[in-house]
Amino acid sequence: MSSQEAAGIVINVRMSGRERDAGSSAAMLPGIWLASALGASLIAFLSLLAFTRETISPLASGSAAILLASGVIVAVRYAVRDAEAGWPRIARDFSEYIGLFGAICLLGAMASYPIAAMNHGFADARLEAIDRGLRFDWIAWYDMVAAHPGLQLVGRSVYDSIFVTPAILLGYFAVTGAQAEARRFILAFWLAAVLTLCLFSLMPAQGPLAFLWHGPVPYMPVSALYQAELIPALRDHALSSIDPGQLRGLVCAPSFHAASATLFGTTAWIAARPLRWPLVTLNAAMLLATPVEGTHYLTDLIAGMFVALVALAGAGALARVAAVRSAD
Numbered sequence: 001m002s003s004q005e006a007a008g009i010v011i012n013v014r015m016s017g018r019e020r021d022a023g024s025s026a027a028m029l030p031g032i033w034l035a036s037a038l039g040a041s042l043i044a045f046l047s048l049l050a051f052t053r054e055t056i057s058p059l060a061s062g063s064a065a066i067l068l069a070s071g072v073i074v075a076v077r078y079a080v081r082d083a084e085a086g087w088p089r090i091a092r093d094f095s096e097y098i099g100l101f102g103a104i105c106l107l108g109a110m111a112s113y114p115i116a117a118m119n120h121g122f123a124d125a126r127l128e129a130i131d132r133g134l135r136f137d138w139i140a141w142y143d144m145v146a147a148h149p150g151l152q153l154v155g156r157s158v159y160d161s162i163f164v165t166p167a168i169l170l171g172y173f174a175v176t177g178a179q180a181e182a183r184r185f186i187l188a189f190w191l192a193a194v195l196t197l198c199l200f201s202l203m204p205a206q207g208p209l210a211f212l213w214h215g216p217v218p219y220m221p222v223s224a225l226y227q228a229e230l231i232p233a234l235r236d237h238a239l240s241s242i243d244p245g246q247l248r249g250l251v252c253a254p255s256f257h258a259a260s261a262t263l264f265g266t267t268a269w270i271a272a273r274p275l276r277w278p279l280v281t282l283n284a285a286m287l288l289a290t291p292v293e294g295t296h297y298l299t300d301l302i303a304g305m306f307v308a309l310v311a312l313a314g315a316g317a318l319a320r321v322a323a324v325r326s327a328d
Contacts, residue, residue, distance in 0.1 A: 027319040028326070029183040034100055037190050041107045048114035054234075055241050056110070062245010066106065073099045094174035097182050101166055101189065108193040109247040115201050116250050117234040123203035124211040127253055127297040136298040138208040138291060145292045146219035155289035159222050161282055162257055165264045168279065172272050180319075181271040188267075188308075188315035192259045195307045196251060204231060205252035207295035222293040223249050255296045258304030259311070261287040266312060 049055065057063060077095040080088040131138060145151045166189070173182035205211075209221065210228035226248040233239040249256075261283040268279035290296050 027184075027323045028180045029187055029315075029319055029322050031183070033318070033322075034183060034186060034190075037187065038100065038103055038107075041104070041111075041190070041194070045107050045111045045114075048111060048118075052114040052117045053237075053240065054114045054117060057241045057243045060243040060245060062243045062247075066244050069102075070099070073102070089177075090174045093177070093179065093182070094171060097170040097174060097186065098167070100186050101170060104186070104190050104193055106244060108197060109249075110242055110244060111197055112200065112250045113234060113242050113247075115197055116204060116231045117237070119201050119204045120235075121204070122206050122211075123253060124205045124208070124297075127203070127205055127299045128208065128211065130299040131297050134298055138297065139212055141291050142209070142213070142219075152219060154285070155293050156222055158282065158285040159257065159289045159293035161286055162260050165260075165268075165279055165283060168275065169264065169267060169272055172275060178271065181267075184315050184319050185263075185267050185271070187318065188263055188311045189260075191311035191314045192263055192307050193256070195311060196254055196256050196259060196304070199254050199303065199307070200251045203253050204250075205297075205300075206231070207252045208291075208297055209295040221295055223295045225295075226250065227252050227295070249294065252296060253300040254303030254307050255290055255294060255300040256304060257290045257294050258287060258296070258301040259308040260304075261290070262305045262308035263312065266308070 073095050076091055077099065080092040080095075083089040083092045128138075145155060169185065170182060173179070173185070204227075206228040207223065207225070209217070210225050227250055230239065230248060230250060265280045265283040268283075269276050272279065287301065290301060291298065294300075
């Protein structure tokens with residue numbers, strides 16, 4: 001391939017991004033909306049901390065790492081704040097997207113701790129009863145994975161891809177200049193996180209591994225027994241300090257992995273067509289791995305998928321509101 005042909009391909013990619021944004025610019029969500037959502041989340045989180053008397057460990061190694069990463073993101077965003085084209089513009093957009101997305105992830109994960117400290121009881125009996133009505137046998141699913149090391153390796157890998165797919169999507173949006181799509185995706189993710197935490201406050205659960213399995217555990221999934229161990233400790237105030245670098249998944253129902261898989265896959269299918277099949281396949285695999293690796297009931301997955309659909313619909317509705325406002 002000649003250098004002229006290569007340059008032509010790069011130009012076409014950049015133009016396609018600009019053209020798509022031109023077509024969707026009327027539905028561009030104002031940046032202040034995302035900033036306000038993040039600000040509201042921060043205020044809510046601080047209020048939860050004050051109410052439960054939980055604290056954040058400022059000297060923990062995880063806190064230092066997060067502060068360093070945040071500083072790098074802010075520095076990059078500031079350094080290229082006026083960029084309009086080329087790699088500086090891509091760096092500007094990507095640092096903004098990753099900063100917003102990462103802040104939502106961090107606040108959401110930390111907020112689950114004071115919420116867990118406030119709620120009461122466990123909903124496992126109800127969730128398992130619904131699974132039985134759906135003819136889903138979690139023990140059989142777990143036995144199959146426990147007996148096959150290959151399934152364990154694949155399951156753990158795709159389960160952890162929840163951190164990979166959004167980086168790929170946001171990188172794609174930055175390269176192609178699809179700012180409207182990126183903002184809608186981030187807003188939908190924020191809505192999914194808020195809905196998940198609200199529902200978690202109403203139906204905390206230990207998870208099927210703790211509730212259904214008796215005796216020695218032949219295979220310990222990624223999520224281990226964190227819900228069954230940490231939630232009672234938080235309620236008894238035996239655990240009162242949060243290390244941002246050692247956060248564990250406390251939400252059983254609805255499954256946020258299921259919500260994320262649905263959100264990521266749908267976004268890839270609609271707004272990132274070159275990545276459509278790889279990302280849809282990856283997130284379908286993550287969904288299949290979630291019952292065991294996330295120690296989730298099938299009911300959790302169904303609820304998580306529903307949360308994602310509501311979040312996508314909400315983000316779309318807000319985008320239409322933004323379009324109407326920009327047209328006035």
